[in-house]
Amino acid sequence: MKQLLFEDDPQFWFETLRVFGHASYGGSDFGEVVATASRIKPGDYGSWHDEWLAAAERLAAEADGVAAAHPISARDAYLRASTYYRSAEFFLHGNPADPRIAYAYDRSVECFHRAIEGFAGVERVEIPYEGHVLRGYFYRAPGTGRRPILLAHNGFDGSAEDVHFFGAAGGAERGYHVLAFDGPGQPSAIHRDGLVFRPDWEHVVGPVLDFVLADPDVDPDKVALLGLSLGGLLAPRAAAFDERIKAVVAVDAALVHRREGADAHCHVGAQRLATARVFDWLDETL
Numbered sequence: 614m615k616q617l618l619f620e621d622d623p624q625f626w627f628e629t630l631r632v633f634g635h636a637s638y639g640g641s642d643f644g645e646v647v648a649t650a651s652r653i654k655p656g657d658y659g660s661w662h663d664e665w666l667a668a669a670e671r672l673a674a675e676a677d678g679v680a681a682a683h684p685i686s687a688r689d690a691y692l693r694a695s696t697y698y699r700s701a702e703f704f705l706h707g708n709p710a711d712p713r714i715a716y717a718y719d720r721s722v723e724c725f726h727r728a729i730e731g732f733a734g735v736e737r738v739e740i741p742y743e744g745h746v747l748r749g750y751f752y753r754a755p756g757t758g759r760r761p762i763l764l765a766h767n768g769f770d771g772s773a774e775d776v777h778f779f780g781a782a783g784g785a786e787r788g789y790h791v792l793a794f795d796g797p798g799q800p801s802a803i804h805r806d807g808l809v810f811r812p813d814w815e816h817v818v819g820p821v822l823d824f825v826l827a828d829p830d831v832d833p834d835k836v837a838l839l840g841l842s843l844g845g846l847l848a849p850r851a852a853a854f855d856e857r858i859k860a861v862v863a864v865d866a867a868l869v870h871r872r873e874g875a876d877a878h879c880h881v882g883a884q885r886l887a888t889a890r891v892f893d894w895l896d897e898t899l
Contacts, residue, residue: 618647622655627785632700638778640691640696649697651695660705662713669697669717673724680727688731695724695774703770718804725774734785740824745808747821748801749773749794750786753830761899763791764858768842772800772889779864780839780891783802783805789837789895792825796847814847815854822857835859835899839891860898862891 619625628698629650635641654660676690698721702714712749729735734753739746750773754760763784776793784791795801796817798810811817818838826833837860840848845863852858 615862616673618650619653619655623663623713625650625653625655625817626702628700632696635696635775635778638782639692640778645693645697658744661704662701662717663765665697666713666717667700669694669720669724672697673720676724676727688728691724691728695721695728696778698724699772699775715804718800719827721772722774725777729777732782738792738794738824740821742797742817742820745802745806747794747796747817748805749778749792749821750781751825752781752791752793754785754788754790756788759830759832760788760790762831762835763789763792763837763839763895764821764825765793765839766796766841766844766848767799768840768844768847769798771841771844776841779841780862790825790828790831792821794821812850814851818848818851818858819855822855825858833857837862837895837899840864860895863894866890 616623616626618629620735629646632641632646633643633885636643636646645668649664652664670693672690676687676694679690680687690707698717702717702721705711707713721765726737729737729750734755736751736753738749740749763780763894765780765784767773767779773793773795781791781793796810796814797803797808816823822836826836827833831837836858838848838852838858840846841864848861849863
């Protein structure tokens with residue numbers, strides 16, 4: 614499809630499309646994304662950071678100002694601010710010591726935490742892992758009785774917070790408990806504890822399974838694992854060595870975009886469509 618913005622900068626356009634995609638579950642607003650992206654100088658990483666940071670700071674301040682009187686409006690603004698803060702630091706990692714990374718990441722997580730206070734059934738969790746903890750979020754499906762569980766993690770540069778928009782919220786509303794988490798090498802683990810990636814991902818997912826299967830509301834016979842981007846390589850590795858996992862969804866962005874079609878990729882409803890198809894398949898498999 615024709616690039617609507619950044620016509621000569623596919624890298625910036627791709628990341629803009631990613632931000633558009635968060636709109637399906639409230640993580641961005643089409644007008645805000647267009648307005649912000651229109652102010653960015655193509656190919657200028659500093660400009661990318663500055664404009665997304667400004668958008669995030671404005672929204673976070675608005676949310677702070679209305680939180681007491683208008684908690685729903687504040688929740689929605691915090692959720693979008695979280696996305697924009699994460700976008701601000703996305704291209705800065707050529708220099709891991711850049712202080713702008715830590716500031717934007719910390720503010721993104723803080724805003725996400727403020728946002729999920731307004732969602733029923735979502736709680737922060739810490740999973741014991743080799744003398745440390747893996748941080749994540751448990752989405753408890755409404756209703757009573759045992760439910761299937763979806764473990765979900767991102768890839769090289771995505772976060773557990775991003776998983777809210779890529780299966781966690783969609784899974785819970787379809788009757789799945791969902792545990793979204795960061796493993797070693799992923800944002801909270803590398804930022805907070807310096808934990809780096811490891812190839813034997815079954816030793817990451819194993820402790821996560823131990824943790825979540827201790828919940829009596831989780832059906833141990835209906836366990837699925839979702840890996841996004843690089844996670845689409847890591848998740849099958851874990852499943853190959855842990856028989857507790859009954860289904861795997863390996864989401865490679867290029868494959869999903871090819872399947873759904875390029876036009877669907879930029880449509881704000883495409884993410885909900887893809888989510889629906891994934892969970893239809895999981896229903897049949899589990």
